[in-house]
Amino acid sequence: MATSNDDQPPASTSGRLDLILPHLGDIRIPNAGDKIYKDECVYCFDTPASPDGIYICMKTFFGLGRKFVPFHHNRTGSAVYLNIRRKTIPVKKDFSNDDKSKITKLAINVEGGFQTDDNKLEHQEYNSIIIMPDFVEISLDLNGSPELPDKVVMAVSGILSAESASRRAELESLENTWDGEKRPISKHSENLVQLDNGIRIPPSGWKCQKCDMREGLWLNLSDGSIGCGRKYFDGTGGNNHASEHYEQTKYPLVVKLGTITPNGADVYSYEEDAMVLDPQLDKHLAYFGINISDCRKTEKSMLEMEIDLNKRFDEWSIIQEDGLELKPLFGPGFTGMANLGNSCYLNSVMQMLFNIPDFIHEYYRSDKAIQYQESDHVDPPGDLRTQLMRLAAGLLSGEYSLFSENLSEQIGISPQLFKNLIGRNHQEFMSKRQQDAQEFLLYVIEQIEKNHQIEQSRGRNRSVEPPGDCFKFEIEQRVECGESGKVKYTNRQESHLSLPVTDVPIQNQAEYDAYLALKQQTESNGEKLDSSHTVQPIIKLTDCINNFAAKVRIEEFYSSAVNRKTFATMTSRFRTFPDYLLIHLKKFTLNENWTPKKLDISMDVPDFLDLEIFRAQGKQPDEEELPDDASNSDVNVAKDGNNSSSQNVPSFEFNQEFLQQLIDMGFPIEACKRALYHTKNGGMELATSWILEHLDDPTTMEPFVVPSSNSSHPQTCNASGQLPQVEIEPQALQMLQDMGIPERYACLALKINNNQTERAIEWYFTNEHQIDSIEREELAKQTQIMNTSGQQQQHSTRDGVGRYELVGFISHMGQSTFCGHYVVHLKKTLPSENDVSQAQNKSS
Template sequence: MTLAIPESRYYKFLKRVRASTERTLFYAPGRNDHAVEHFRETGYPLAVKLGTITAEGKGDVFSYAEDDMVEDPYLAQHLQHFGINVQQLQKTDKSMVELELELNRRTSEWSTLQESSSELRPLQGPALTGLNNLGNSCYINSVVQVIFRIPDFIRRFVEGAPEIFSTFPEDPVNDFNVQTAKLGVGLLSGRYSFLNEEEGSQRGVSPHMYRQLVGRGHPEFMSKRQQDAHEFYLHLLTLIERHSRHKANPADCLKFSVEERVQCGQSRGVRYTRRVEHHLPLPVPVAAASNAPDVRRYEERRAAAEAAGQRLDPSQVVRPLIPFQACLDSFMKEETIEQFNSSALNNKVTAFKRTRLATFSDYLLVQLKKFTVREDWTPAKLDVAVDIPWEVDLSALRGRGLQPDETPLPEAAAETPPPEYNEALLAQLLDMGFPVEACKRALYYTNNAGMEAASNWLMKHMTDWDFANPFTPPGSRTEDSGPPADEASVEQIMCMGFTREQAGAALRATGGDVPRALDWIFSRADELDAPPVAPAQPAAPDRALGCRDGTEKYRLIAFISHMGTSTMVGHYVCHVLHEGRWVIFNDNKVALSENPPKDLGCMKGCDVFTKNH
């Protein structure tokens, strides 16, 4: 599987989009833009909210040049120019993050997810250890709490810790396996699970080294900003995969094979393709709400109250209640593909795609896609409740492969001409911060129709599985051969212990992109290490792609929930089934859960099901 980290420009775009929602809190209505005019006249871009400055030289700083909140590491020196000594200052105003958190706490979602209305009984002991929040690190805390509930990860990093530690690496601080094992032992041993009776929280574990190590070199996770838990989950699995060469990869228990069936709309021929994934993203169809009349009446009352300058009690909010089956039905729905290269007709036609699962993993992570993008390109979180079952049968998702009554499409001709992209439009889309492969997709599917059509396509498909993956036009013949690999890139990969042939194959398969080539080569490590064996006869296609397969029945064992309207602020907590009881992990607060709010979980939040053996 390729778990490529999205390109930095993509993160730059997301940061820009997310910040647009935060700016509504930063500026008051009726401003006269004097600061903007000052920037244009003088070229000095920074504006500081003085009441937020602390004696340590921290504070809210906005840059008109970047049109975004920024960090000024030299804030104390800059203010000294104006005769302001930060060491004599006291913080008097709330920062942007604090204002957002205060707003969130007033909502019923915040109260429900933290079970504020219940007398939560604090817990302590083995596997009941909290994690200290290092400043917007709740997304890390929630993900690792869930990961270290899975036996495969426990065997590798906790039970296998003595062997890992005994290797005596030269630089243990920067050794991924050592730091992951140290974190796992800290969470499960119970030796740091000491309760502060007055505060109701634990001493807990402070994962400073781990956060620094896993975020190194990443444009987002190396920062101290709030991040997306789902993106961190994928990033963490990528790191684990890279450090599992010649070792058991615990993430294999989360892998499953996805099967896509595409049918030509004219010839009716079909083609099956497969890939490996580590999560199942399910759409959340708001229109399928089972309580639509109640939601409509509530929205009418809320609109009337706002028109009168009033506000309804947040505890009385009526959310759309979405049946879990509706999410599954939306995922299984047939999708129309335009511009499909039909090898049967040697022409572009309309085709129809259906997605199923060829295998079912030991543990299945389900992502409820609660985050969307508004028409003004600002991100928004769907304020809905999804009726997640305690147990679920996903037999309807089982793919069956080529059927006797189906005719496979012939292989595409090798001389299929490559698609043409409008270079001017491609440059404009890249300047907006989108990944180059996503831009190619947008221009291909919109026939180079223009910026508006392409950008609308990008916003609609931002959450697709393959959004930033290398683009191959639908129906085209995929080849491992590509342009010659750059020698510097080959040597860079060879320094990690791979052969020249392996490095060249990986670079050709990923268009010369080194990070993607590393993902490609690590995901095929066992296959590449095995000696070539000439098959006696053509082998049937491997539908499993090396993934384990089992029953389609699962039961809920954990879920991660997000509070707030933006992934850049807010808070993550997780609920875990521990020895038959549900436990809430809210950073370093660990307590017995009385009413697990599973209907508000997501992964931007995530829901994790385990096999019902």
């Protein structure tokens, strides 16, 4: 093993310079387009702060940990590296300035959020040139530094002064980030109309002009009226008098009284429907006799109220195990991940995945030589397998969670390179906004599966199955005609079980009803109920599963057995059981104004779950299948439905055999046509799966017309099955944007719903958690179908015993669906107390 830098034997300066001269041709001076990986190793998590620092190849500019330098040298021939070592000196924070430490948003390690560092750090940096293969060192310290060739000096200077690749990626992600405190300047600020009505606002003693409320008041900057704020969905807040005044007068700008300071205030624009900046605020306030320089904050800002709404003490204390004496863990498999700023969703998901044997076997290599051999060497930061192996080693090896008497907690690893890569082609995951953990999990599994297929085609991967197959299973759906008793069986593949939490029994119904009555009585008296009295409805996971397996009645079912519409019943069962069952609890609903609302419930999850009673049995000997022949009238409708007065020749013809079979199964004819078009007549299984996945889409049942072959518009598939054939109407687009829907998603929703704004809004909020993957998944299916000419069979799934033990869960803290914090709990075998510091409560 090579010795560390501090143990290098002395060597003469001239001898060292002679060693560098033969390699001058390989040394490059970085230009503006080069990415300099000087913050961390591209194969491990060594940084300049590591004991040996980081070694930057002066030819490729890849950063390397000391263990990987010999491998890189032997493979690439690179011999000259810039070693950067950084020693950190903690300096106590100065808390004398309250504004700097004030929490203004529910986020971690972003400006205004919770900061995980208790101390500031000062750095002392030591730089040197390293010449391989013997790690010969040429110090670059100012005292006694040798006179290096100009090319080397310019290369070192360029590396040290350049923005690091990680920092550049972070800046790119920030370009797509909306920060809660970076508000737009209101368009009304410059030319705001202010009435000459003689109104002067006193420095205190404000109250609503209509209901006498004295908190949460808003001053209209046009006419000086004071009104209370909006009433929230839970009954708290004001009585909507400020917004009602706007509806009557259309005076757009209001400022929240009590938040005014010399540095600004909370200003809201009703017309722009957003918190805004008013550069003329001091002038607008002075018009009503308010001197902004004399104002002091007396109420919580809107951001602070959002923090209070999400950071409820009882919820955080439960999930964070408040009250237990917890001690940090160290060692293999117990490595934490640094929060990069709203990256808790990513950290939780990846910790969970690398607790599963399939992912560990696929990506963890304890031998660094094997890890390097299987990694990419041309573009390691841009190769998914390389970064997954890097992440696996960082989490599982224990190298970055070593116990030390000087550490109160482990440093952990920073997944910046992985985040940059996995979010590179995803607008949301590349940003610093909070994301949905379930959507990210499915996206990661999808990317791993695609990468696995590419690797197999190139002979790089010998694994038969991608690791995500451990989650896959098949659902059998049995449809029984209500009149004839005849049945039809269909199967579909899933990677997770999505369970609604509504319409299930509440275990503590009496206690919950008493709490609601107490809350209503308290609020009717003009008071607020203390949060310590909150009672959450308790719901059992087993009840949600029973709902999934219960019989569902289907009205307007066309039965080929009786040749007319009747009713049917449908039941779902597990045809196969996966090794690991992912369950997604849909703890949200939509308000009257189409905004998602998180359901405040407590889920009772057992340690063990036996689902064998829900195993599918298949067609029974005494059951008779629904006939395959459809009625001639429906077939004629199907044939003629796409040949109206249009002069254009349709570019697609339905497979009549498949169409008849789908109709016989009782599916609506328009949904059948959409399914066949969208799957390119790819077969019954694909079409059936498509229908079952999109039955709830608002346009699935509407009349479907095959686009003409000479249509001037691009025919891009989308999730509703209806291809976009119309230009987006600017007024409809503006309406959705005014509701806060990003332009990209608004366009997608309007295309899918033919510019029908109400349906587009409903579709958006229903599919918001998966909107990025909808079109991508459907296009991927199209590509797969075309590449295989409709002949590819669905990949078979594993089948195990349907008995499960709880090994982990990811929780979301906070009441809002748009922000909050994710925490993952994993069941692990703890090392002995001699090896690692443990928690007092081992069950935690």
